[in-house]
Structure formats: C-alpha cells, structure tokens
Amino acid sequence: MCLENKNSQIIFLTYLYKKYKKYINMSLFVKYKAKYLNEKSAIEYRKRLKELYPTTVHDSSLDKDYSGHKITYGEMDYSGIDQIVKSFSNKTFTSFLDIGSGRGKLCLYIASIQSITKSVGIELVTPRHLDALKLKDKLDDFSAITSKVKFINQDFLTCGLDEFARTSPLVWISNLCFDLELTNRVINKLIEQMPSNTVIACSKEYTGDDTNRLTKLDSLNVKMSWTESSQVHLYLIN
Numbered sequence: 163m164c165l166e167n168k169n170s171q172i173i174f175l176t177y178l179y180k181k182y183k184k185y186i187n188m189s190l191f192v193k194y195k196a197k198y199l200n201e202k203s204a205i206e207y208r209k210r211l212k213e214l215y216p217t218t219v220h221d222s223s224l225d226k227d228y229s230g231h232k233i234t235y236g237e238m239d240y241s242g243i244d245q246i247v248k249s250f251s252n253k254t255f256t257s258f259l260d261i262g263s264g265r266g267k268l269c270l271y272i273a274s275i276q277s278i279t280k281s282v283g284i285e286l287v288t289p290r291h292l293d294a295l296k297l298k299d300k301l302d303d304f305s306a307i308t309s310k311v312k313f314i315n316q317d318f319l320t321c322g323l324d325e326f327a328r329t330s331p332l333v334w335i336s337n338l339c340f341d342l343e344l345t346n347r348v349i350n351k352l353i354e355q356m357p358s359n360t361v362i363a364c365s366k367e368y369t370g371d372d373t374n375r376l377t378k379l380d381s382l383n384v385k386m387s388w389t390e391s392s393q394v395h396l397y398l399i400n
C-alpha cells in the first residue's frame with residue numbers, strides 16, 4: 163500500500179473516531195464494567211465456596227463397598243490448584259477435568275476462572291459425588307459460574323471424553339494411592355482421547371510406554387490435606 167493511501171486511511175479512521183467517540187468510549191466502558199463485575203463476582207464466589215467447604219471432609223468407612231478400587235480420600239488445598247494454574251502464565255486453560263473429584267471443591271473453584279468454559283469432575287464413590295452436587299446447589303446464587311460445572315458418578319476408565327475436543331484442558335489426577343498399573347492406564351486413556359496441548363497434573367509419575375506423546379514439563383511442591391508439601395508432576399500431551 164502506498165504512503166498516500168495509508169495517510170488517507172489514517173485521516174479517515176481519525177474522522178470516524180471523532181464522530182463516534184462517544185459510542186466507542188461507551189462500548190469500552192460497558193466491556194470493562196462487565197469484566198470488573200465478573201471479577202468481583204468470582205472473588206465473592208470463591209469466598210463463599212471456602213466458607214461452605216473450608217477443610218477436607220474425610221471418610222474411611224466406604225472401602226468395603228468399592229473393593230478392587232483405590233478410593234483413599236484426601237484433597238488438594240485451594241492454594242495448590244492456584245499454584246498449578248499460575249505456573250502456566252503463558253497458557254490459557256478453557257476446560258478442567260478432575261479425575262476422582264471427591265466432594266467437588268476443585269471443580270467448583272476452577273470454574274470461577276473466566277477463561278474456563280467447562281469444569282468436569284468424575285468420581286467413582288457415590289456418597290462423595292452426592293456431596294459434590296449438594297455443594298454445587300448451595301452456590302446456586304452464582305449460576306453463571308456453577309453452570310460450567312458437571313459432576314459424573316462413574317469409573318473414569320469407562321467415561322467418554324469427547325466434550326473436551328476443541329478445548330485447552332487442565333487435568334488433575336490425585337493418584338498417590340493408585341498403583342503404577344492404574345496410573346498408566348488412566349494416563350494412556352488421556353493420551354488417546356484428550357486433545358493435544360492438554361496439561362496433566364498428577365501426584366504419581368507416569369511410567370508407561372507412550373512417552374513419545376507425553377512431555378514432562380516440571381514438578382511442583384503443593385499443599386495437600388495430608389501434608390504441607392507433596393510433589394505434583396506436570397505433563398503435556400503432544
């Protein structure tokens with residue numbers, strides 16, 4: 163494009179801006195106001211969630227009903243999931259999957275991040291799943307946030323994952339109590355069925371064969387309900 167054309171374009175755009183300044187400024191104001199209100203609501207929502215579910219509710223009497231499964235209970239601290247998300251400052255997650263979501267606090271918490279469009283928790287143990295649904299109901303005043311959350315009462319190994327296609331997912335697996343075989347089966351399924359660019363955070367490392375499609379990124383020390391510092395390993399599906 164020649165200089166003369168460019169100059170006349172700039173002159174024309176300046177003319178348009180001056181003429182419609184009031185409306186342009188108004189739409190910017192509306193946009194920033196909406197962003198401010200969303201952030202304010204997210205802060206109030208997180209505060210309410212922490213009031214409703216401040217500390218981990220443990221249970222140990224359910225083991226006999228789920229023999230053959232590894233259902234030992236414990237939770238990641240709210241600060242732990244913040245730490246994981248913040249360690250990816252250059253990445254925007256648009257979905258979250260908690261494998262073994264327990265009483266649901268992490269799915270509900272992550273849903274308050276604006277870029278997240280769906281937050282899914284899959285939990286095998288029915289009483290824990292029901293507690294998660296109850297907690298979600300108690301947060302119904304914030305339906306713009308909770309409508310992004312879905313809890314599924316199922317064995318992860320039998321679940322479909324199609325809904326994560328075309329999203330940028332963060333997956334959390336609290337798999338410290340899983341043996342290596344189960345850990346590898348769970349991660350192999352993620353490698354096969356989740357989109358490339360999925361980040362997996364887990365407590366126990368992958369030792370399976372599919373290392374071409376999985377890159378180890380980092381390890382962090384994160385606060386859990388049973389210890390101040392537990393290692394979390396971060397992987398990327400290529």
Ligand SMILES: C[S@@+](CC[C@H](N)C(=O)[O-])C[C@H]1O[C@@H](n2cnc3c(N)ncnc32)[C@H](O)[C@@H]1O
Nearest residue numbers: 232233236237238262263264285286317318336
């Ligand atoms: C240690 S808890 C983690 C709770 C929560 N994700 C957190 O980190 O705060 C692990 C959960 O995984 C669930 N679980 C174990 N095997 C599972 C499976 N095959 N499918 C779905 N959930 C499973 C257990 O019942 C348990 O509630």
